[in-house]
Amino acid sequence: MIATQVPTTAAEAADFTGMTFPHYKHLTAVPSHLDITPLLVTATVDDVPAGLALGAIPKPGYQAPPTLFSLYTAPAFRHQGVGTRLMEVFHHEVAARGGELIRTIYMTGKDVSAHFERILEKTGWEKPQPRMAAIKADLRQIRAMNPPWLQERRFDASRFSIVPWREITDAQKDALRRSHEADRWIAEDLAPWKHEANYDPVTSCAVLRDGALVSWVINHRLADGTTRFTCSFAHPRLQRYGVVMWLYKEAVDQMEKHNRRFGMWTVPLHHPAMHAFATRWMKPCAVYFRETMGCEKILTSDRIPV
Ligand SMILES: CC(C)(COP(=O)(O)OP(=O)(O)OC[C@H]1O[C@@H](n2cnc3c(N)ncnc32)[C@H](O)[C@@H]1OP(=O)(O)O)[C@@H](O)C(=O)NCCC(=O)NCCS
Known part of the structure; x- marks a missing residue:
């Protein structure tokens, strides 16, 4: 019983x-x-x-x-x-x-996820909504696809340069903060200073335009050796040129140089372009693809069997 x-x-x-x-x-x-x-x-x-x-x-x-x-x-x-x-x-x-309301967040992709979702459904929760995708992909498979973003970049080298994040100076970071304070152009959750702690010096990198920071990819090395692409962003006026992709290529090149095979991307769904990119290029090479889901239950009209 x-x-x-x-x-x-x-x-x-x-x-x-x-x-x-x-x-x-x-x-x-x-x-x-x-x-x-x-x-x-x-x-x-x-x-x-x-x-x-x-x-x-x-x-x-x-x-x-x-x-x-x-x-x-x-x-x-x-x-x-x-x-x-x-x-x-x-x-x-x-x-x-x-x-009056309960919230839960859980991850899909496990055998028992469907059982948990059945319980949510049976006990009157709202339909779960995706919040974040987590994708772990094998670089060798990504290379085999020969995706356009891993091919040679063409850009105006007189204005743009790609540098390791470890070479970004305090003055350049301060200038970025001031520029953001003036124009609020960086997505709140993708500001580099929120992700810098213990960053991976091998693959984290940035784009400078005329010496100013305009794009960055800040990564972390997980305990199992996986390179996690934690935070990537480009100035909104540069996003359509695929500037972040230059940095993804740079990071992947560095991973290969250092014999790293697996990359992990966590993509919040409120950044639809990043999500579309990850789904297009990472998901087919995924070792796993999981989503975190959010769900709510309204209690007021509940008839509770006790
Ligand atoms: C998810 C979990 C809590 C379900 O617990 P449980 O005691 O087995 O749940 P129930 O017996 O009430 O079954 C709930 C539903 O799951 C499904 N289910 C459970 N076990 C199943 C099995 N072995 N085969 C097929 N369906 C199964 C059924 O659809 C069932 O509903 P139904 O009987 O009305 O069809 C359990 O699997 C678990 O502890 N998993 C690990 C932790 C976890 O991932 N938790 C969820 C996220 S926090």
Whole structure:
């Protein structure tokens, strides 16, 4: 028999702390001393720990709605209704705390994604919407396609130069900030200063026009050796010339020189040109292609079986 509980002591939560992503494990500490109030719903089957729904209720004054971070059923208990039951009770607990909406973000591409999506559908969530694509591609396959963006670039070398990011001076970065403060031309999430920490010096590079920074690709090397293309941007007036592609080619050339084989692109869907590029050129060579999806559940009209 499936039984659920909202643990209020560390002892009650102890058997369930491993039933979430490592990133969220700290939220399973009961009671919590965080800015958000974690909400745990645990499930047992015949008294054996079987699953955990983990989320959070924001404290007063916090903008985000209640959130579901993870839903997990131990493999031995899957496909027996545990996940569905946990979700229903989670809804009930959020509503009981005054929540009117729950949000969740999850990644597709795993075998169980469809099961999770079935639970969302069964329990009355809105249709999930894509937020971000994550693509890991094999450079050898990309080369084999001989895409136009990896062919020789032609540009006016008297005005434009491609330089490694490590050679960009503080004065050039300061000038970029001032230029942005005056004209607000850089997409907020793609400003290089937001991504510079621990950047990859081998593949991160920039375009200078008449000595001024106008485009950049800031990358990171992941623990498994994959080169992640974290942030790329070109001045809006240069975007139609494919200036970012010059930098992609430069980065790929450097990857090959350093015997790196895999590249990873994370593309927010609110940058449609980048998404179209990644889908056109990276997806066919993808080792994996995953999307993060966002989804909401409105609780007010809910009839909750308890
Ligand atoms: C997703 C997950 C929570 C589902 O848990 P569960 O306890 O198996 O869920 P349920 O038994 O309530 O099944 C829900 C639906 O999934 C589908 N499903 C589950 N297991 C299945 C299986 N082995 N084969 C086919 N369909 C299956 C069914 O469609 C089922 O609905 P239905 O019975 O009405 O058809 C579980 O697979 C899991 O913990 N996965 C790992 C963590 C994860 O990825 N979580 C989601 C993102 S946070």
